[in-house]
Amino acid sequence: MINYYFDNTNELRPFTHKLEANDDTLPPDNALRIAPEFKDGYCPCMQNGAWVLVEDNRDKTVYNIETKEAKKIDYLGKIKSGFTELKPFEFCKWSGKKWVLDEDAKNEHIIKNNQNLKNALLNEANEKIAILQDIIDLDMQEADEEAQLKAWKKYRILLMRVDASDVNAVFPVKPE
Structure with a gap:
């Protein structure tokens, strides 16, 4: 027995x-x-x-449908309410049955990145213009530095006109 x-x-x-x-x-x-x-x-x-x-779902990974946080199951029985085995992806939200693309979150991220890029490019342009302007003001220019200054100023104006809140924003090409 x-x-x-x-x-x-x-x-x-x-x-x-x-x-x-x-x-x-x-x-x-x-x-x-x-x-x-x-x-x-x-x-x-x-x-x-x-x-x-x-x-028995022990040791399976589930995801919180609110926070998207992963958790290992350590209990017997059905998966608890508020969790799913479906893995979330970037810019998603829970539809009640599956993860779907959250267009608002995706666009918000793109706009934030556009604004950060625009600020970084403007800072770079301002630095280049300041240095080139000093060179010219002190009459220390070489070869094509006046043309470079003009190109960087034009680039800065074009950058200022970029609408960073447009998810399809196109940035101008930097001067050589």
Whole structure:
């Protein structure tokens, strides 16, 4: 005979192990003498003196549908409400059944990047113009530095005209 033990400290009472039993004794309070059925994706649990199969998602990764945070499942039973096994992607939101593209979040990100790029390019242009202007003001220019100054000033004007709030903003090409 074999005793099939379950964890009686867990409310679902999942199977834990089996051991040889004495023929002339009764099974302990935390064991049955009936062999549990095993099936992939399920864990046998004792319920009302019999084994039942309970969904087992332990060690699977699920995602919070509000925060998109990943979490490893450490419990028996169905996946809790508010979580999904579907992995989120960049700029997505939960539709009730699946992740869908969140156009507003994507556009907001593009606009923020456009503004950051515009600011960085303007800073670079201002630096170049300031240095070239100093060279010319002090009559220390070489070769084509006056033409460079004019090209950088034109570039800065074109940059200022870029609408960074347009998701399809096109930036001018930097002078050589």
